[in-house]
Amino acid sequence: MSVQELEKIFLSKIEQEIKIEPKDWMPDAYRKTLVRQISQHAHSEIVGMLPEGNWISRAPSLKRKAILLAKVQDEAGHGLYLYSAAETLGTTREQTINDLHSGKAKYSSIFNYPTLTWGDIGAIGWLVDGAAILNQVMLCRTSYGPYARAMVRICKEESFHQRQGFDILLALSKGTAEQRAMCQDSINRWWWPSLMMFGPHDSESTHSEQSTQWKIKRMSNDELRQKFVDMIAEQVKVLNMTLPDPHLKWNEQAKHYDFGEINWTEFWNVVKGNGPCNKQRLDARRKAWDEGAWVREAASVYAEKRKARQEKQIA
Amino acid sequence: MSVQELEKIFLSKIEQEIKIEPKDWMPDAYRKTLVRQISQHAHSEIVGMLPEGNWISRAPSLKRKAILLAKVQDEAGHGLYLYSAAETLGTTREQTINDLHSGKAKYSSIFNYPTLTWGDIGAIGWLVDGAAILNQVMLCRTSYGPYARAMVRICKEESFHQRQGFDILLALSKGTAEQRAMCQDSINRWWWPSLMMFGPHDSESTHSEQSTQWKIKRMSNDELRQKFVDMIAEQVKVLNMTLPDPHLKWNEQAKHYDFGEINWTEFWNVVKGNGPCNKQRLDARRKAWDEGAWVREAASVYAEKRKARQEKQIA
């Protein structure tokens, strides 16, 4: 079959909402876009373990400690699913990880902000996971099968995480004056970065159009962002807290919340590597990887030895 | 002059209380004894920095933090005086330090006990420095000049330390129930090890007799220990605390306090290397030394470069 014919089949599958599977023919650009996006997503899970991991040793109750630990562990699990999904497209986990460590691959910029108080753990769960879920729910219907299926598994756990984050803030909001201040302070610091998670405005977004056509993405950045604002602006009332945006206001006509302009200079600056923790996060990941080299080597040498012994026994 | 004649002069100096100086002839065994004792003493100052250093970051007030930091710094200074005194006998600081790190040279066993509470910082000042001072006061009159002079400088600072240690415990003794318990607990744990600091009973002490003859030592282990018990048994009353010895009792006839038998099994065990912190202390010293190697090398290479440049300028 000619490339034209293959492409036609591919596009008709997309059209008919038939998932593309690893062995199917797919355009190179589709494959590349997916590899980029899935590995970026995987890296976000892995790097995302660090800001929250920062509070495991200091969680203020045993119950919260256990919940947090389980949550960070879930993120590692999500990383695994996604590295596997990326592998179905012909990249190895090692390659993917090397791209992270060399700075070639990106991860969600939100994780370049520091967790300064326990309230931040709540805010990450509520706002950051909340924003992530909207994206992930959409991706459950993405056109590439293994990615969509990974997303289904991830979404289930993620919405659980969001509720846990909200629950942390709820406890703070009902607590002492110091706790309520901690709650508001965390919301203040995480609100804008979480809005940035949806990426640039649709008008500025480089990859969006093609991705939408291929049904990798099924909603635009601005659509998702609006959905998020509408959701959070309601939930924040339950906390008796406010969002740090003087322009936030219900628009009766549009049936949406209006909100202020994002500081895009900050956004691009953090993407470029100048966030408060970019260096620290990458250094931590590289250190874990480098210091684990002898462990991985030992495991693989042992596995070979064992295999050789078993083969000898059989022979 | 024959060795016999030299030895006669040496002994007559000792007899007449004339200090032996570095360039004077001295018996090999005298030199060896001094090198062993002075470097052991130096090492005790250096290793002794560790248990107290352990509480610098956690000192409960800024004033106490400053005092503790200054104290540990003084110990480093004492180490310096003593390494210098040892150098006058023909050993280098590096050799001496290597002997510590290889386990060949000893240091005071007391520093192999852990500092578990802030009270321990008080107890070390009061009991450990208190015991050390009695020894050091005696050594101010030791027969070897440089050692005696180092001791004079050290003694001044050391008695200051002891008062500071007592002052920590005094504050605890006047404090809350928790603080009083902390005070008594520290005394309980440090009392017996501080008695052990004076070494084995005179009847068991291997080096004592010769050292006394040469006026390196001027009081026996048991004499010094008795002096210490008499002193502390009085001071503890000011704290409204007790010493953990049911046999402690004023003996009106002897005009001394009687006290119980020391657990010599524990003493020898710790000397042999089995104290709670022997490994930890040596590991910490070795680590500091090994990780500092590149710093010392850089400093010496730079000094040479600089010297070479200066010589070139002069030429």
Add this chain to the structure above:
Amino acid sequence: MTNEITYNYTLHLADNALILAQRNSEWCGHGPVLEQDIAITNISLDLIGQARSLYQYAAELINGSGSPASEGKQAASEDTLAYLRDSREYKNCLLAEQPNGDWAQTILRQFFFSTYQFLLYQRLQQSPDATLAAIAEKSLKEVTYHVRWSSEWVIRLGDGTEESHDRLLNALDELWMFTGELFMPAGYELEAAKAGIGVDVSTLKTEWEQRVNEIFAEATIPTSGREGGWMQSGGKEGVHTEQLGFILAELQSMQRAYPGSEW
């Protein structure tokens, strides 16, 4: 009286679990392989779960005791017990508080501890104290996995590369002296054993050594030459290494800074 023995005994079991969980959790996000990051975190979670059940039981005991210790204070809970006792009141064994070191040291610490805990819980299942017996039974499934996982890693490292073998030997050098304490009963352990509630840990030693030696043999680690070596102790009676104070400063920082708050 029996109550107080059980209280102390239960605290000891809880402290062991919590402190080792706290140590293991330092790996979370920093493990050598993602799968193992997950595995060690899982063990942490199991241990925190055990600690919580045990602290809850200890809190019940002390709250119900009407003892002087419980008067005029806020009611005990899993959190007051974990977050408001100082290092001299903690009863965990020294092994649990030792630093993570490298992966070999973490693995070996886990292997030593889990093998011990397995034997202990196996016996504790038969305790006439129904709560302790139930916790032991429930935990035993988890611990069985911890033993298997850590054994496999001991073998893998011991029989892996020269470097991993050396690192395991080094870990052994760091940790062996803390294994003896596991089998030297503290006062409350002896009394709990006498009262029939607890296990006489000294009786577990032989089987522990056998199991350790079996795995060591497979890991090509010498199984002899360590007899008679000095063993550190004191942790169970509250005399710890200098490590614990720092662990607790971090662990307890929030509860200490914001006393009496709900989280």
Add this chain to the structure above:
Amino acid sequence: MTNEITYNYTLHLADNALILAQRNSEWCGHGPVLEQDIAITNISLDLIGQARSLYQYAAELINGSGSPASEGKQAASEDTLAYLRDSREYKNCLLAEQPNGDWAQTILRQFFFSTYQFLLYQRLQQSPDATLAAIAEKSLKEVTYHVRWSSEWVIRLGDGTEESHDRLLNALDELWMFTGELFMPAGYELEAAKAGIGVDVSTLKTEWEQRVNEIFAEATIPTSGREGGWMQSGGKEGVHTEQLGFILAELQSMQRAYPGSEW
């Protein structure tokens, strides 16, 4: 109002000194050479002394202010200010809280900070606030020594061995991004400068760069190529790196665990 500005400004100066002192003091007993162990400890001591004077002054200000913040609370003191504020209330610059790293990193951090502090205190001597002026004057003698000592070490490491040169470059890579904040005035600094009490730190930048470049030139470290690099900030306004929480957990552990006690 002026009072509150001075209070915040003084706390900022105090926090800088305390946090750097706390970091430096981690070396005590672990230095690469005994003489330098003493020297770095000495700098720590000087900085704690400065911090104490400044906190005492801040306490005076707040106790005398009758402000709502002071009502119903225990009177402020050097210790309440150091031990009972949390990390979001700490106003030190990010540079001060960075980890010690190796000796090169500690040296470079000190060199950057002391050079800054020297220029700052020189100007602060002229403050109409007599207390701040007196503290600056007294501290300046100490800081002059800190600058000399750290400069000598920068030169020694830069122009020493290849390894020490590389380590210094690595330290530069770690720390440079925290130097910009020194010269970006926080709100209270601007107001203190406007009120004539404090120093407008932005005016110190050029001379600081000159002095740094002079020493770098002697140390054979490139003096250019770092222009326009991104600078981290936030510490002075209480938005710190993740380091500070851990520093404070340890620093404050005793006061938090035993509230209201005298030591």
